[in-house]
């Protein structure tokens with residue numbers, strides 16, 4: 001049997017993925033065919049809604065996909081989970097109380113109280129029982145730490161049952177420290193390392209975002225395993241721009 005994304009995540013070997021921010025099933029398909037280990041579908045900043053997410057997941061096929069929900073709102077979280085992603089990523093988690101509430105709506109009993117729907121995740125009903133019995137084990141719940149308040153509370157947050165991984169958002173974290181965009185600033189780096197160490201001590205996989213390969217290479221050596229590198233729109237823009245520059249300079 002194929003291992004689920006959550007099981008791959010728990011094996012703590014590097015998983016290299018990239019951001020999908022364009023509401024394009026073709027872009028999802030192209031990325032899925034590119035050899036990535038996972039796709040980070042971004043509903044928080046990407047211009048797409050629930051139906052687009054479902055189409056993007058269909059286009060991604062067998063490539064694991066994690067959807068970042070736009071907010072902690074239970075309505076968003078349950079709708080996204082019912083489209084059948086391999087994981088959900090919840091941005092801006094700052095407190096243990098928020099984390100407990102998130103786990104409550106992401107996990108079926110006994111870990112939580114997830115709503116019982118019948119949608120794409122449950123094979124539109126055809127695989128309902130199997131999904132209900134296995135979703136807690138197979139669908140990853142990843143919380144994102146990206147504010148200094150979350151860093152302060154990290155030791156308690158990582159010990160809440162049901163948290164499957166921690167993902168660091170260095171950009172928002174730098175903003176919360178009044179250093180927006182300074183992701184390699186020494187104080188921001190110390191905060192990032194505090195989160196990584198705390199999650200590692202709790203036995204959780206840790207992920208991080210970087211805009212390109214140079215930004216994430218050292219993170220892999222530092223023990224991060226859930227790597228989100230680059231954004232589809234930026235990658236497209238950079239590829240076209242470098243082609244145009246090379247032709248214009250000849």
Ligand code: 3PY
Pocket residue numbers: 146168169170171172173209
């Ligand atoms: C951030 O860096 O704030 C992010 O959310 C990247 O995932």
Ligand code: MG
Pocket residue numbers: 091146169171172
């Ligand atoms: Mg962020």
